[in-house]
Each structure stands twice: as C-alpha cells, then as structure tokens.
Amino acid sequence: xxxxxxxxARQAQVSVSxxxxxxxxxxxxxxxxxxxxxxxxxxxxxxxxxxxxxLITGRTGNLGIxxxxxxxxxxxSVLRGVQTRAGEAGTSVFFCDxxxxxxxEAELVRTMAAQVDGVVLCASLLSDETIVDxxxxxxxxxINRIVPGVSSVLxxxxxxxxxxxxxxxxxxxxxxxxxxxxxxxxxxxxxxxGLADRAHLLGSFDPNFNGGYKAAEQxxxxxxxxxxxxxxxxxxxxxxxxxxxxxxVPDEISVTGFDxxxxxxxxxxxxxxxxMPTETxxxxxxxxxxxxxxxxxxxxxxxxTTLVPRSSTAPPPQA
Amino acid sequence: xxxxxxxxARQAQVSVSxxxxxxxxxxxxxxxxxxxxxxxxxxxxxxxxxxxxxLITGRTGNLGIxxxxxxxxxxxSVLRGVQTRAGEAGTSVFFCDxxxxxxxEAELVRTMAAQVDGVVLCASLLSDETIVDxxxxxxxxxINRIVPGVSSVLxxxxxxxxxxxxxxxxxxxxxxxxxxxxxxxxxxxxxxxGLADRAHLLGSFDPNFNGGYKAAEQxxxxxxxxxxxxxxxxxxxxxxxxxxxxxxVPDEISVTGFDxxxxxxxxxxxxxxxxMPTETxxxxxxxxxxxxxxxxxxxxxxxxTTLVPRSSTAPPPQA
DNA sequence: ATGAAAGCGCTAACAA
DNA sequence: TTGTTAGCGCTTTCAT
Numbered sequence: 110x111x112x113x114x115x116x117x118a119r120q121a122q123v124s125v126s127x128x129x130x131x132x133x134x135x136x137x138x139x140x141x142x143x144x145x146x147x148x149x150x151x152x153x154x155x156x157x158x159x160x161x162x163x164l165i166t167g168r169t170g171n172l173g174i175x176x177x178x179x180x181x182x183x184x185x186s187v188l189r190g191v192q193t194r195a196g197e198a199g200t201s202v203f204f205c206d207x208x209x210x211x212x213x214e215a216e217l218v219r220t221m222a223a224q225v226d227g228v229v230l231c232a233s234l235l236s237d238e239t240i241v242d243x244x245x246x247x248x249x250x251x252i253n254r255i256v257p258g259v260s261s262v263l264x265x266x267x268x269x270x271x272x273x274x275x276x277x278x279x280x281x282x283x284x285x286x287x288x289x290x291x292x293x294x295x296x297x298x299x300x301x302x303g304l305a306d307r308a309h310l311l312g313s314f315d316p317n318f319n320g321g322y323k324a325a326e327q328x329x330x331x332x333x334x335x336x337x338x339x340x341x342x343x344x345x346x347x348x349x350x351x352x353x354x355x356x357x358v359p360d361e362i363s364v365t366g367f368d369x370x371x372x373x374x375x376x377x378x379x380x381x382x383x384x385m386p387t388e389t390x391x392x393x394x395x396x397x398x399x400x401x402x403x404x405x406x407x408x409x410x411x412x413x414t415t416l417v418p419r420s421s422t423a424p425p426p427q428a
Numbered sequence: 429x430x431x432x433x434x435x436x437a438r439q440a441q442v443s444v445s446x447x448x449x450x451x452x453x454x455x456x457x458x459x460x461x462x463x464x465x466x467x468x469x470x471x472x473x474x475x476x477x478x479x480x481x482x483l484i485t486g487r488t489g490n491l492g493i494x495x496x497x498x499x500x501x502x503x504x505s506v507l508r509g510v511q512t513r514a515g516e517a518g519t520s521v522f523f524c525d526x527x528x529x530x531x532x533e534a535e536l537v538r539t540m541a542a543q544v545d546g547v548v549l550c551a552s553l554l555s556d557e558t559i560v561d562x563x564x565x566x567x568x569x570x571i572n573r574i575v576p577g578v579s580s581v582l583x584x585x586x587x588x589x590x591x592x593x594x595x596x597x598x599x600x601x602x603x604x605x606x607x608x609x610x611x612x613x614x615x616x617x618x619x620x621x622g623l624a625d626r627a628h629l630l631g632s633f634d635p636n637f638n639g640g641y642k643a644a645e646q647x648x649x650x651x652x653x654x655x656x657x658x659x660x661x662x663x664x665x666x667x668x669x670x671x672x673x674x675x676x677v678p679d680e681i682s683v684t685g686f687d688x689x690x691x692x693x694x695x696x697x698x699x700x701x702x703x704m705p706t707e708t709x710x711x712x713x714x715x716x717x718x719x720x721x722x723x724x725x726x727x728x729x730x731x732x733t734t735l736v737p738r739s740s741t742a743p744p745p746q747a
Numbered sequence: 748a749t750g751a752a753a754g755c756g757c758t759a760a761c762a763a
Numbered sequence: 764t765t766g767t768t769a770g771c772g773c774t775t776t777c778a779t
Contacts (some may be wrong), residue, residue: 124750139748156542160488161772163479164755171522171543179504180690189498192525201543204523206511220767223475224520226488318694324458345694352696366774371499375637375664377671377696432756443766448758458764480756508773 192389321346507708640665
C-alpha cells in the first residue's frame with residue numbers, strides 16, 4: 110500500500126492530526142513542526158488519499174464537463190480553458206462527449222454528478238426544465254445557454270450575428286440564407302433571432318461538415334447570394350459543396366460561419382466568421398462553478414464576440 | 429446528506445451487507461431479497477458513495493488520459509474511443525493536455541496516478557526511463573510509442589511511411605523532403621526511419637499549422653518535388669505557405685500528411701495522407717488497461733494504417 | 748499547539 | 764443466505 114498519514118506522523122513524531130493540519134490548515138501548527146512534517150512528507154512522497162479525504166469533506170476536488178461533439182474544435186478549445194483554470198485550483202477534470210444527443214447528455218450529467226463537485230454543460234440540447242432539475246442535483250454552469258436561475262457563460266452570438274448581417278449588407282447583399290443547426294440548440298435559435306425575418310431560414314442540419322454540405326445543396330435553390338452557416342464546420346461543408354459544383358466563393362456566393370475555429374483560416378477561401386473567446390469561456394465557467402461551491406449565487410457572464418472578415422465574403426455578383 | 433446504504437437497509441429490512449451484496453455480488457443473495465432491495469434503491473434513488481467504496485477497494489473506477497494537444501483533432505478522436513470503451517465499463521475518464529511539454533506531461537501523469545486506476549499516455553515526449561518510472565507508479569498504456577515492458581497500442585506509421593514513399597515514387601518523385609515533428613516524438617523518429625536515407629530530413633518543427641508553415645519555407649529551398657509532413661496539421665500549414673507563395677499543389681509540388689484528420693478532406697487540394705484508426709486505438713488502450721488491472725501482462729497491439737491518396741499528390745513537373 | 752478519538756459510507760472477512 | 768464487525772485513510776471536534 111502507499112504511504113499514509115500515519116507513516117508521516119510516526120516519522121515526524123507527531124500525531125496524525127498535526128500532520129493533517131500542517132497540510133491543510135497551516136495556521137494551526139507551530140512553524141517548526143510544520144517544517145518538519147513537510148520535510149517528511151516530501152521525503153516519503155506522501156500524497157493524501159483523495160477518497161478518504163472526500164469521504165469526510167464531501168468534496169471530490171473534481172469537476173466534469175460535457176460537450177456535444179469533441180470533434181468540433183470549438184469544444185476542445187473550451188476544454189483547454191477549463192483545464193487551465195481547474196488545474197490552477199488543483200481540480201481534475203472529467204470530460205464526456207454526448208454526441209449531440211439530449212438523452213445521453215442528461216444521463217452523462219447525472220452520472221458525473223455522483224463523483225464531481227460540479228459540472229459544466231456546453232451548448233446543451235436539453236429543455237429548460239431538465240436543466241433546472243440537473244442544477245438541483247449538482248452545481249451547474251452552462252456555456253452558451255441561458256436558463257433562469259442557473260449560472261452561465263455566454264459568448265454573445267446575437268451580437269455576432271448583428272455584426273455579420275451588417276457586414277454582408279454593407280457589401281451589398283440583400284438576399285441571404287441561414288443554414289441552421291440543431292433545433293434544440295439554444296445558440297441556433299439565438300442566431301436565428303438575430304436574423305429576424307431578414308433571411309431565408311433553412312434547417313435543421315447536423316452542426317458539422319456533412320450537415321453543411323447538405324444544407325448548401327438546399328441553399329443553392331433559394332437564389333441567395335450569401336450563406337450564413339450556424340457554425341464553421343457547416344460553413345466548411347458548404348464550401349466543399351459549392352466547390353464540388355463549381356460555384357465560385359466569394360465571387361458568386363459569399364459564405365460565413367461562427368466560432369472561428371482553427372480551420373476557418375486554413376480553408377480556401379479563408380472563412381469570414383465570428384470569433385468566440387472559447388478558452389476564456391472555459392475559464393469563466395470554472396470561476397462561476399467555484400462561486401457556486403462557495404455557496405455563492407448563480408451568476409451570468411457575457412463574453413463579446415467579434416466579426417473576423419476574411420476571403421469568403423465579397424459583394425454579390427452584378428445582376 | 430444524500431441517501432446512504434443504511435437508509436436502504438432499514439427500508440428493506442435487511443443488513444447493510446445484504447444491500448451491498450445485492451448491488452455488487454448479485455449471486456450471493458436470494459433473488460426475492462435482491463428484488464426488494466433493488467426496488468428500494470430505485471425508490472430512494474440511492475447511489476453508492478464512490479469515495480467510500482474506493483477507500484476500501486482501492487479502485488477508483490476512473491481512468492486518465494494525457495494528450496499533447498487537444499487542438500489537434502487527432503487526439504479528440506482518440507479520446508472518443510477511450511470514452512466509448514470506458515463508458516461501457518462504467519469507468520469515467522479524466523483528461524489532460526500537456527501542451528507538447530515533456531515536464532508537464534510527466535507531472536500530469538503523476539498527479540493523475542493518485543486518483544485513477546490507470547492512465548493512457550498518448551504520443552509521449554518522455555524518455556524511456558521516465559516512462560518506465562511512471563509505469564511503476566500506475567498501470568500505464570502508451571499510444572504510438574513503444575517502451576519495452578510497457579503496454580502499448582501502435583498505429584503503424586513505419587508501414588504507413590512505406591506506402592507513402594511507394595506512392596510518391598510510383599508517381600515519379602525522386603527528390604522529396606520530410607518536414608519533421610518534435611525530435612522527442614517517437615512517431616517522428618519512426619517515420620524518419622521509414623524514410624531511411626531516401627529523403628532530405630528537416631526538423632524539428634512544432635507539430636501544428638504554424639510549424640508546417642515554417643517548415644515549408646525551408647523545404648522550398650531544397651528543390652524537392654514532394655513534401656512529406658510529420659502530420660496533417662503541418663501539411664495544412666505547408667499548403668498555406670505554398671499557396672501564399674503561388675506555388676501550385678500538386679502541379680509543382682506534392683504535399684502529404686499523416687493522421688487523416690477531418691480537415692485533410694476539407695482543405696484544397698484535399699490532402700493525400702495516411703489514415704490512422706484513432707478511435708479504435710483509444711478503445712484498444714482501454715482494453716489493455718483493463719488487462720493490466722486484472723493483473724494481466726503488458727501487451728502490445730498494432731493497428732494497421734492505410735494510405736489515402738487524394739488531390740495533393742501528382743507526378744512531379746517535367747524538368 | 749497538539750493529541751485522542753470518533754466516524755464519513757462502504758466492503759469484506761467471519762459468524763451464524 | 765444473511766448479519767455482525769472491523770476497518771479503509773482521513774478530517775475534525777473535543778480535550779489537554
């Protein structure tokens with residue numbers, strides 16, 4: 110078996126409680142004793158048993174995050190932010206991919222709830238009611254979703270959509286079409302709202318490359334001069350479909366996305382999109398979770414998004 | 429506080445041990461008793477406290493995985509495989525991103541070791557010795573790395589490289605250059621070996637888009653007609669650099685990658701690359717870990733890779 | 748400032 | 764087949 114607190118206590122010639130205090134309540138032990146204990150701890154390579162500790166404290170020192178699709182670079186990027194901030198606090202991170210399925214998502218949160226101090230839920234597909242239920246089960250922070258009474262971090266897509274529309278209209282586009290993501294995705298609805306009734310609304314498609322590919326096929330029939338995709342992955346799919354059909358982007362049709370994933374700069378033409386502060390959002394989510402764990406109130410944090418014009422948008426062709 | 433095993437025992441009019449057995453050793457209790465217990469469990473929504481359980485069993489029911497770069501789609505894809513297989517076994521997964529730093533990597537494994545039953549280490553940058561040390565600390569499975577005595581899953585890049593070279597030579601290329609990844613990366617050396625002395629070797633570059641961009645700059649000076657990048661991300665960077673310099677791919681220069689990440693099909697021209705069975709590798713790693721946990725021996729599993737010819741390779745220009 | 752002792756919720760001998 | 768009991772390693776009163 111590994112080295113326990115008793116081993117340390119024996120070697121340091123103190124009681125186990127003193128060792129415990131030296132480690133987690135430094136103020137309560139004489140400095141010299143503390144030094145001696147710490148030395149032995151280092152020498153023996155003692156690491157407190159987390160199970161034993163959490164059995165008493167009720168805290169696990171872990172946090173969970175569930176995302177809909179790990180293969181969409183948007184989410185790994187959020188994960189990084191979460192890991193960074195959690196790591197600073199000595200917290201470990203469980204992850205789960207719900208594969209864009211609402212039932213799976215709820216199930217995963219419930220499973221996680223049993224072994225973490227709180228969970229971060231990204232781009233949830235669940236109903237408000239279910240989310241409220243879940244929030245009663247475990248401290249919960251949402252990313253890109255708003256539910257009254259539940260903490261959340263929002264990367265403001267409505268505003269991003271405004272910037273996008275302004276951009277397209279300033280280029281002279283009048284007839285554009287929205288390639289919609291999952292109907293249950295809050296951001297999707299939010300983005301549609303930002304569009305009001307100024308665009309054809311197509312949907313709902315899988316929020317990935319294939320979804321965008323299919324969406325573009327339909328979008329072509331609308332005669333629109335600009336395609337606004339729900340996210341970059343869909344935009345990339347649309348780009349592929351247009352290329353396959355010899356439609357020139359941006360000369361004949363402009364294409365835009367959301368998220369500003371790494372590949373938005375790599376594709377050709379480079380994608381005009383709305384940048385999302387994903388890592389910051391991940392960090393903020395951990396902060397809000399910490400507040401919750403300290404007994405603080407549910408909070409809401411809004412992060413700004415920025416339009417990044419690249420080469421996939423241009424004035425529409427002359428009629 | 430949550431509902432405990434005692435609550436269940438009281439309601440079911442049995443002892444706690446019977447409840448415990450009903451849940452984890454069904455064969456040892458009378459069927460009718462078991463039913464009664466299960467019913468109460470369901471009614472009260474009882475969930476065993478994992479901390480208490482693992483305090484006794486010494487098992488956490490968790491597993492960890494550390495990858496060098498979550499932003500390289502190759503790794504999320506492995507993660508998915510790991511999650512899938514682990515989920516089937518009721519095991520939760522911790523993840524960590526070492527950001528391509530060896531020290532961080534070792535540190536993360538050590539930290540994880542304290543709270544998981546085993547860890548999966550992807551594309552490790554550590555020395556053989558360090559890995560052996562780590563393996564002594566916790567059950568360890570490597571992905572894309574071989575260290576004697578340590579379990580591993582290998583996606584065979586040497587063979588992939590063979591296929592690649594054969595492909596290029598059959599197209600007529602004689603003068604090609606390898607854009608190398610991290611010197612400490614085992615796969616990188618493995619791929620270089622596959623190349624023997626048949627190519628210029630450039631390196632080492634960051635195994636990402638920017639690294640590839642820079643590598644291409646140097647590679648251009650070699651006069652080679654084909655660039656073989658360490659991975660797809662680098663190949664994508666190389667593509668970008670060539671496009672920026674009006675070098676036509678594949679007419680003037682052929683470019684290839686490794687991994688077959690999603691974006692290898694999305695870029696233009698679509699990338700000729702070597703497909704890696706990433707999800708399968710993740711699953712296999714979990715299986716090997718399970719073997720280890722059951723007291724089994726270290727094992728080695730090799731997974732085949734396949735060349736996927738796309739549009740980024742063609743015969744070299746006529747001299 | 749330190750120690751003794753209780754007990755967190757559970758599993759695993761050992762008894763019956 | 765079931766119950767009793769002794770801890771797993773730690774934190775935390777309560778004494779001293």
